[in-house]
Amino acid sequence: MKKQRNANGEGSIHQRKSGIHEGKWVSQITIGTDPDTGKPKRKTFYGKTRLEVKAKMKGAMKELEKGIDLQAQSKLTFGEWLITRMDNYKKMEARLATWENYQRSVKNHIYPELGNIPLGNLNTNDIQKLYNKMKTNKSASATIRRNHQIINSCLGQAIKNRLISWNPATAVTLPKLETKQIKAMTKDEMSAFIDSIETEILRAAFLTLLGTGLRLGEVLGLRWQDIDFRKKTINIVQALVRTKSKGLIMENPKTEKSKRLLPIPNEIAVAIQLHRMKQGKIKRHAKENYVNNDLIFCTNSGKRIAENQ
Structure with missing residues (x-):
């Protein structure tokens, strides 16, 4: 013809x-x-x-x-661009624990389903099928939304780099977040719990959790320099987190708003002061075996406490 x-x-x-x-x-x-x-x-x-x-x-x-740079686009699969975006753009801004969570999402969900699709051919249906499959496999809505955050930001960067003109992830339907009803302790349960930890060496840590609403990692990240007994305040500037590559590390809070100065009730301030006296005795007994990290709550050798201990 x-x-x-x-x-x-x-x-x-x-x-x-x-x-x-x-x-x-x-x-x-x-x-x-x-x-x-x-x-x-x-x-x-x-x-x-x-x-x-x-x-x-x-x-x-x-x-x-x-x-749009169709020449560059034609050389890339979505998986190749995803890895490029993660390594060259996301890694420098993400905290280590967050970065490791991103890597697990990419390895376990995103790359196996979408990695081999040419970047210019990836469409909304492809992405929606991934989310639907995850939902069918009983993935939590928060997990699906975390995967979406990665995909959406990756494609958003592709637009900035003139590799595509439209982000197909913006048109997907996401599952609603599941709200779990939290049951607070009654007054009697609270009193019974406080009585049960009367002789617990970390009694002050439990009271701090109960009386301030801090996350566990934030409490375990508190240092003596972060507390002002005269003003009865604590300054939240770091949190203890567990990572796969480096074990337990201290990280800055997720956002600037997470860095905050909080008042502490008098009862908690007193409990922490008593805890300091006990810690002093432990230090003197341990001598050179004690590692002074300035942590308020730590092991008997001064080391960080794992959240699951």
């Missing part, structure tokens, strides 16, 4: 007579120049009808007009 030249000079559209694409319609457009040879780089479009190919070709032309 004779090739039909488009009036706007986009290129020819013709039907293949042999090969693996026999019977299909095909056309090409120039998307850039090979930096090594200086020769034009072309993108090929296939379709069952001439109109299908023409529509694909016009879509690509519009992308080029918007400044």
